[in-house]
Each structure stands twice: as C-alpha cells, then as structure tokens.
Amino acid sequence: MSAGATLAARFQAWQGQTFDGGQCPVRDVLDQIGTKWSMLILIVLADAPSRFSALQRAVPDISKRMLTQTLRDLERNGMITRQVFPTKPPSVEYRLSALGESLLPPLQALVEWAESRHGEIRAARVHFDAERPA
C-alpha cells in the first residue's frame, strides 16, 4: 500500500512538471523497455559480450535491420558500447556499459515475476475469453 502510494506520487510529480512524456523518467524508460527486442538483446549481452552475428544467432527471429536499429538505440541510450576491430573482414563487439549492467537487477526481478506468474496470466486470459463469446 505504501509502495503503491510512492509509485503514484512519483509519477504524478513528473506530470505536474510537464505533460511531455519525454521528460518523465518512468515513461521514458518504459518506452525503451517496451520495444520489441531491446531487453532481449540486453539479456543476451548480460551473459557475455557478443559480436553482431552472435547476437543474430542468440535471437533467431530478429531481422538484421531490427538488430542494427536496436543496437544503435541501446548505444545511444548509453546501455551498451560498440567496439570495432579493423580485421578482415571487420568484426564488431557489443558489451554492456556500467549503466546497462545497473539495469540487470531490476530486470531480473521482472523476469522472475514473469516466470512465476505466467501460468496465472494465461489462465486469466482463458477465463476472460470464455466469458466473452466474441
């Protein structure tokens, strides 16, 4: 209950300052987390620094286009670093920054919640859909 009040208070404090979503940390970070691939890439990089092609293999159903775009975005937000090795052919290694690593504990808490509650969520969906014919 007090945790809830704290959450709402923090959110509304930022609302009072501005309605611009870009200025509210909660919205800003949630938007980042919400993109289809960013947290998955982060999870893979949490295991080990990886090259572009290794990331493609770790997340098989991502296109090259989206992998590039997601990596650029994570780099722009300071979550990962990009190092180019001028070999032939060139290789590029991505790794978590200190900022990126600092996100891991809260992210892991979320992953654990997702795993432990996923069954309940799926059951709730079946129940809901059963009540509503169309």
Next chain:
Amino acid sequence: MSAGATLAARFQAWQGQTFDGGQCPVRDVLDQIGTKWSMLILIVLADAPSRFSALQRAVPDISKRMLTQTLRDLERNGMITRQVFPTKPPSVEYRLSALGESLLPPLQALVEWAESRHGEIRAARVHFDAERPA
C-alpha cells in the same frame, strides 16, 4: 555476472522450446509492460481503486479509446478487476487484483532505477547525437 548468466539461460531455455514469442514468459510480460499506457494505469491504481473518469484525470493525455482498451487488456490478463455499480448514471470501479499487486515490487524497482539513472541516459543521448551529425 551470475545474474546475467541466469537471465540468458532462462531466455534461451524458452527459445529451445519454441520460437513462438507468445509462449515465452519474458516476451509475453515484456510486451504487456511495453504497451504505452498499461503500467501507468497500474501505477495509478496502486495508489487507490479508481473509476473510469478518475483514471482519465490521472493520466491526462490518454484518449478514452485507449483507456478502455488498456483496461480491458489488463482485466483480461488478470491484473485488475472491474466492478459495475448500477447507479444513475452508472459508475465503474477498477482495482488491482492480487496478481496485479504482486507486480508492484518489481515495477517499483524499475521506477527507482529509471529515476536514479535518467540523467545519465539523457546525457548519453546528447553525447551520441553530438558525435553523429546526421
């Protein structure tokens, strides 16, 4: 380091079972969290059960359409409950379910991370954009 390995292992375990994103808890929950308004609504409801119009006031820049849709989705996933009072005119109250409340601690961890690191993220963006002219 071990936390990272755990994350990747969990993600990849689900990948081994199926590439269908709908079956992977991490993707499933992340998709839900990623929607534009769902976590904001949850945060407001964490403060107190609220009626439809109260939620509109709490999140000023949400359209009625998206508020309805987001509430339905949260209800379908078992995160909130919906109670209709047959007054005139009708009133409807939304409140967190036990499942919804169980998400608050991990969510709050994320909110705290967002607030404490938001300055760094914004600084990283400015730096990145400065290096890349167009």
Next chain:
DNA sequence: CGGAATCCAGCCCGATACTG
C-alpha cells in the same frame, strides 16, 4: 458516466537487395 464503433494517419518492423 462509461463506454462502443468507425475512420484513418503514422510507424513499426519484416523481407529483400545491395555494399565496403
């Protein structure tokens, strides 16, 4: 008051092809 229905613009993102 609390929606449902419709219309439609914009973007997300996948597929494909090309490059240093």
Next chain:
DNA sequence: CAGTATCGGGCTGGATTCCG
C-alpha cells in the same frame, strides 16, 4: 562480417461520433 537502402503491409493509437 556487419551493416545500409528501399519498399510495403499491418498494427497502434488518436480523433470523432454515437449510445444506454
């Protein structure tokens, strides 16, 4: 190997209108 460029479909989500 590690991208970039371009095209296009589909879904997201805002605006508007109508309803019990």
